[in-house]
Amino acid sequence: MFENLMEFFISTYTNNRYLYGIQAVAVMSLAGILLGLVHQLFLQSWKDGKKASGDIN
Amino acid sequence: MLYLPFADTSINIYVIVLTGVCLGVVGGFFGISGSVILIPALNALGLPMALAVGTNLTLLFGRSVLICVKNNAVKQFQWKFGLIFGLTGAGGIHLGRTMLLYLEGKGMADTVIRSVYIILLFGIGTFILLAYIRSKKVDTTAVCYARFSTFAEKIQGVNLFPQVRLPLSGGKSISLLILVAVGAGIGVLSGVMGMSGSFLRLPVLVFITGLPLLPALCTDVFASIISLGLGVSSFAVTGHIEVMAAILLLLGSTVGVHLGHKSARYVNRNRFTLALFTTVTFSMTGVFLKQLGYDAPAAVMILGCLSVLSAAVILKLIRASYRQNNPLTGLPAANQVSPGGTE
Numbered sequence: 001m002f003e004n005l006m007e008f009f010i011s012t013y014t015n016n017r018y019l020y021g022i023q024a025v026a027v028m029s030l031a032g033i034l035l036g037l038v039h040q041l042f043l044q045s046w047k048d049g050k051k052a053s054g055d056i057n
Numbered sequence: 058m059l060y061l062p063f064a065d066t067s068i069n070i071y072v073i074v075l076t077g078v079c080l081g082v083v084g085g086f087f088g089i090s091g092s093v094i095l096i097p098a099l100n101a102l103g104l105p106m107a108l109a110v111g112t113n114l115t116l117l118f119g120r121s122v123l124i125c126v127k128n129n130a131v132k133q134f135q136w137k138f139g140l141i142f143g144l145t146g147a148g149g150i151h152l153g154r155t156m157l158l159y160l161e162g163k164g165m166a167d168t169v170i171r172s173v174y175i176i177l178l179f180g181i182g183t184f185i186l187l188a189y190i191r192s193k194k195v196d197t198t199a200v201c202y203a204r205f206s207t208f209a210e211k212i213q214g215v216n217l218f219p220q221v222r223l224p225l226s227g228g229k230s231i232s233l234l235i236l237v238a239v240g241a242g243i244g245v246l247s248g249v250m251g252m253s254g255s256f257l258r259l260p261v262l263v264f265i266t267g268l269p270l271l272p273a274l275c276t277d278v279f280a281s282i283i284s285l286g287l288g289v290s291s292f293a294v295t296g297h298i299e300v301m302a303a304i305l306l307l308l309g310s311t312v313g314v315h316l317g318h319k320s321a322r323y324v325n326r327n328r329f330t331l332a333l334f335t336t337v338t339f340s341m342t343g344v345f346l347k348q349l350g351y352d353a354p355a356a357v358m359i360l361g362c363l364s365v366l367s368a369a370v371i372l373k374l375i376r377a378s379y380r381q382n383n384p385l386t387g388l389p390a391a392n393q394v395s396p397g398g399t400e
Contacts, residue, residue, distance in 0.1 A: 002059055002070065006301050010062050013296060021290035024300050028119040028289065031304050035311045036126025
């Protein structure tokens with residue numbers, strides 16, 4: 001998977017360097033948004049759930 | 058093994074992810090971005106300095122987006138200051154990158170940046186040690202606050218056209234030229250050294266523009282996204298970023314930062330100040346060894362010390378949470394402000 005992604009990046013760079021710049025920013029934005037959402041949806045809710053159970057006990 | 062085409066080298070994927078985790082733990086625990094340790098570490102792993110700087114900026118950009126999404130920072134943005142610092146920062150990064158590429162063209166980039174890093178790490182190490190010694194005698198936070206406030210009043214007194222009104226400072230105003238100069242200066246530092254610049258931007262936003270801490274933090278994230286986004290694209294055009302390495306580092310550091318934040322709630326941070334000083338000193342020695350051509354010892358020194366520090370923090374976290382959860386040894390947590398405290 002990593003090799004395929006890497007080939008995709010390299011082919012973009014060799015074809016159009018400016019597109020590679022946009023692609024890099026887009027990929028990192030996407031990674032940041034996904035990880036942020038994962039944190040908000042799962043880790044935050046897990047923490048809140050833990051807090052709530054603590055309150056009940 | 059992950060082949061990095063721009064560096065023309067291969068690095069084990071687990072090493073990159075673990076470096077991200079360790080960096081995240083240390084960064085989350087001490088509240089630092091960790092660029093001063095990551096760039097020498099990437100350099101020791103085989104990336105040239107210019108590539109390490111670009112890759113670190115890419116990681117910082119992804120992390121800024123993550124922080125923005127995670128904390129719903131959009132609600133607290135101060136658009137005016139964010140745009141000023143973001144756009145001037147982007148210009149500064151572009152200028153810094155040009156300087157870096159000029160040095161690289163002359164074949165001096167690695168030597169110059171490593172030398173600057175040795176001086177910088179020495180300075181940071183000395184600062185940590187002095188702050189640790191002084192913290193036992195005087196309240197260093199109060200002293201710094203007073204000094205910054207006096208300096209900020211002097212800056213606000215400069216009457217240069219055009220003036221920008223400070224909305225949350227009781228109708229005060231500040232010269233736009235000063236803000237542009239500060240933003241561009243931070244950008245140049247980011248472009249040459251690969252730092253996020255938040256350690257300079259945040260005090261400026263709090264003390265000079267008079268923003269409360271939360272809007273200042275969110276505005277800093279916003280400015281980082283703009284400046285680093287444009288900066289990353291300009292580094293990418295010249296082939297000075299490794300996107301895959303940045304993604305893996307981001308993955309690792311996200312997990313690490315979570316553990317680091319948790320540790321900061323349970324473990325007394327002051328006990329680890331000397332350990333951080335040791336890590337910085339070892340990193341400085343590692344950069345020096347790399348400059349002398351000892352690649353493997355340099356990598357072992359920087360990454361080894363980072364791993365030991367993060368392992369110690371995690372072990373302390375496990376021990377502290379075990380103690381707290383065990384009713385027989387239930388001792389109060391060291392740094393815990395409130396049981397429902399947010400990270």
